[in-house]
Amino acid sequence: MAATAAAEPRRPRLRLDGGSAVRLAAGFAAGLAFWFAFSAPYERAVAAAAQAVTRLLESPTTTTLAAEKGEIRVDRADFPPDSPRPGLPAADLHFNFVMLAALFALTPKPQSGANVARFAAAAGLLFVVHVAALCMQVQSVYATSLGPWSEAHYGAVARNLWAGGFHFYQVAGRFAAPFVLWWGLSRFELGATPVKRGREERS
């Protein structure tokens, strides 16, 4: 796409070359290290936020979500004391942070203050996505995995809605979310070098 030269400052151009490969790999490694280091407190934060949202949907409030040993343990005040509590794998929920870090590192001038601020905003939005996904997963467990209790409390439409919503997150949403946040928030030009005075620059 030919860029229209306007007063607005030109955006950095994203070139898929050796430099971008190094940036991507470095961002992936840094994101992975950060993810491994902070997964446990992050899961506690996601569980606390999802618990607060879930309790908004129920009366009386019965749900307790606790992050422990890589799982989000789902408990309800009305579960029989000796029944097993469902455990939801937490890494599946939020490992896409690593992809987000890698994509923002791929952006030209990744260390610039503006790019770091956009990455922070994207990470904040990804946290909201994780909370929403966990809420959907909890509702999906309630709606489909608790036998007669599920059938008594959730109709067919609600069961399909919650289970389908979380399945969509598992299949496509968790992979698409980092790409959408990166594409929507980052600033770069993609594609052909702009045509200047009738001549094309080689990129």
Added chain:
Amino acid sequence: MKAGAGGSDRRRSLAFLAKFAALLVVFYFLLDWRPVNDAVVVPFTAGVARVSAAVLRLLGEGTTVAGTEIRSARFAVNIENGCNGVETALLFGAAVLAFPAPWRRRLVGLAAGFVAIQAINLVRVVSLFWIGAHRPALFSSSHTVLWQSIVVLCGVLLFLAWATREQRVRAAAPAGGGREGRDKDGRDRRR
């Protein structure tokens, strides 16, 4: 995309994301529909298992295949949705179809991208099986975090490479005509 100035650029970017999200939902429902899953996805996944097992045999692993399951004396995996490369292909396909380009080049991009994604996924399945057989402690994190992220990032890179090439072809098209710079309706697509 992502070029130009001001509001029109922002609108194009948002339009791309809206189309991308809509196509993703459509593709998800299509693939999740049981007749499509049974007639297309499951046989395709069984094919992925057969090819992966053949490569593993070449590498000295004594593997056999039953449906979508690969077995050896040391390890066994069942290839499910999420491990067959279809999700990444779905993301790539939605992005290519949402991007403004002539249909012919979109279709070429889709075919080439699908093959490339499957090649990357083959490496993933083979390496994960090897890790499961020889370094089982590393299997879970390799499966969930590393390889899923790598395959999806490769899908994003393939899309960016295709989109960059598409932009270059469009920018290089002669001003007065040439099919390369026109959409399916014959309108000049260059901005």
